[in-house]
Amino acid sequence: MWVLAEDRIAGLMTPEAAFDAVENVFAAMTTGKARNFPVIREALGHQDALYGFKGGFDAAGMALGLKAGGYWPHNHESGLINHQSTIFLFDPDTGRIKAAVGGNLLTALRTAAASAVSIRHLAPKGASVLGMIGAGHQSAFQMRAAARIGGFQRVIGWNHDPAMLPRLAETAAEIGLPFEAVDLDRLGAEADVIISITSAFEPLLLDHHVQGPTHIAAMGTDTKGKQELDPALLARARVFTDEVAQSASIGEAQHAVAAGLIAAGDITPIGDVITGAHEGRGGAEVTIFDGTGVGLQDLAVAAAALDLARQQNIAVQVEI
Template sequence: MWIISEEDARALVSVENAITEVEKAFAAMARGEARNYPVVREVVGYQDAVFGVKTGCDTRAPILGLKAGGYWPHNLAKSLTNHQSSTLLFDPETGRASALVSANYLTGVRTGAASAIATKYLSRPDSSVLGIIGTGAQSAYQLRATLAVRPIRKVYAWDPSPENLVTFGRTVAELGLEYAPQTERQAVAANADILITVTPSQQALVEKSWVRVGTHISAMGADTKGKQELDPALVASATLFVDEAQQAITIGECQHAYNAGLITDQSFRGSIGEVIAGLCDGRRTAQEITIFDGTGVALQDLVVAALAVRLAAERGLGSRVGY
C-alpha cells in the first residue's frame, strides 16, 4: 500500500497535471464511463466541524476510491489549515486498499483545475482580466490554474480580510501581473472578464446588475446546503453549466435559484464534461454570461490522487507498507 504525504503530493502534482487529469475525468463522466456516488456531509457536533465523504469510480482508468475530510474552523489557532482531507484508493480488481494520499494540497489544486477547465471552455478566448471574490487559501490555486488557460494581465480582488488581500497580492506580484485590490465587491465584478467566487459565504456577494455581458463566472464556494455567493436572479439569467447537476441543485450555487423556482432541471445547458466531450455547446456568443457551478466531485479527487501515486512510483517518492 502506498502512503503519499502532503509534502510528496505537493512535489508530484502540478497545476497543469491536475488540469489534464480532471478534464479527462469530466469527459469520462459525460460518456458514462465514470460515476460519483452520493455524497455524505454532516455536522460533526464537535469542534464546530463539518465532515464529509465523497466516493466514485472511473472504469476507464480504472480508479476506485473515496476522499474523507471536512472543515475544522478552529484549526488556524493550532497552526493547521481549516480544511483537512485524505484520499483512500482501492484496487478495482480486488477491492483491497492500495493507497492513502494526503489531500489538502490536492483538494486545492483540483478545485483550481476544475475552475480553469470551465474557463478554458466557457470564457471568451480574449479574456485577460480576472476578478476574484475571496482571497483565502484557495485563491492562489485559482490564479495559477487560470493562468494556465488564459493570458491574464490584471487581477481585481476583494476579501473581507485586508490581510488576505495583501497576502494574495504578493502571489499576484510574483507572477508579474497588475494587481487591483478593492474595498467593494462591485468593482471586482464590473471589471472582470472572468470572475471566480471562492468563499464560504451564506449570502449573495455578487449582484446581477454588476456583471458585464460576456463575463464567465466560476462559482466555486458553494458545496453545502446554505452556502451562496451569487444573486439568484443572476444565476437564473445566465447560461448554466455544472460539474454534476444533482449536486448543483442540492448543495451548489444553483440551490437557491432552484428552490425559489427561478430555474428547473431543464435550465442547464449541460455539464462541463459534456462540453469537453463535444456532447453539448459551450459558449455560443461573445455576449453570453456563463456560469459554472463547481460543487466538487469525488472523481476530481480520485484522479489527482491516482496521479500522485503513479508519479511517486516513477520518481521514488512516497512510502510503501505491507498489510
C-alpha cells in the first residue's frame, strides 16, 4: 500500500485541487454515483475526546474508504492541533487497502473547499464584504479559500475570545484585504457572505443580525447539540447542504427541524445547484450552506493528494 505522511501534504495539495475534488464529489453525490456510509461518532470518556469514522464510495472517482479520527480538546497542551485524523483508501475492485494518508491538513482544506464551493454557487451578485465568525485553526483556511472565489474588498470578523482575533487580521493581511473586528450586529448588517466556523453549542448569529442579500456558510456544526445560527434564520432562508440526512440530524439544520420550522425536504443538496438541477439562490434574500462534513469529501481530497504524490514520487510504498 501507499503511505502519504502528514508532513508531505502541505507542499503537495493546493486549495484549487481541493476545490475541484470537493465540487466534483458533491456533483457525484447528487447524481447517485457516490454515497456516504452512516457516521460513527462517540465520546471516548478519555481526554474529553470525540472519535469516529466517516466513509463512503464514489463510483465516479473510484474512491472507497474512510476517515478515522476526531477531536481531542486538550491537544494544545502538547503542541498538537485538536483535530486528528487519518484517511484510508481501498481498491474498490478487490477490497485491498490502497493507501493511508495523513488527514489533518486535508480535513482543513476540504472543509474550506466546501464553503468556497457554496460561495461560488450561492453568494449574492457583487458580494464585496466577507464576514468571519470564529478565529480558530480552521478560520485561516476558510478565509483564504473564500478570497480565491469571491471578489471581496474587505473582511470583518468576530470571535467569542477577542484575544484570538489577530489570526483573522494576519490572514486578511496575507491575502491583501483590510480587516476590522466588529460586533455581530455590524457583521450581520454589513457582510454579503458570512462564514461561521466555531464549536458553539448555542446560536451566535441571530435572525435580526442578518440584513440584506446574504449567503452564510455554516461550517462548525457537525455533532448533535452544536449550534451557530438562530433557527429562525434558517426558517426564512433557502437552505443547502452537503448531505440532507446529516444536516437534519447533526448539522446546523437539526435545531430548526426539531422545532418544526423547516423539514428535511426543505433542504437542498448543493450538488443539485452544481449540476444545474436547482436554480440555487434565485430570488432568495438569504441562503445558507449547512456544511456538516461528509466522508466522501475526505476520500476525494485524499485520492487527489495521492495521485499528486505518486506523480512526484513523494508517496512511500510498503508491503503489508
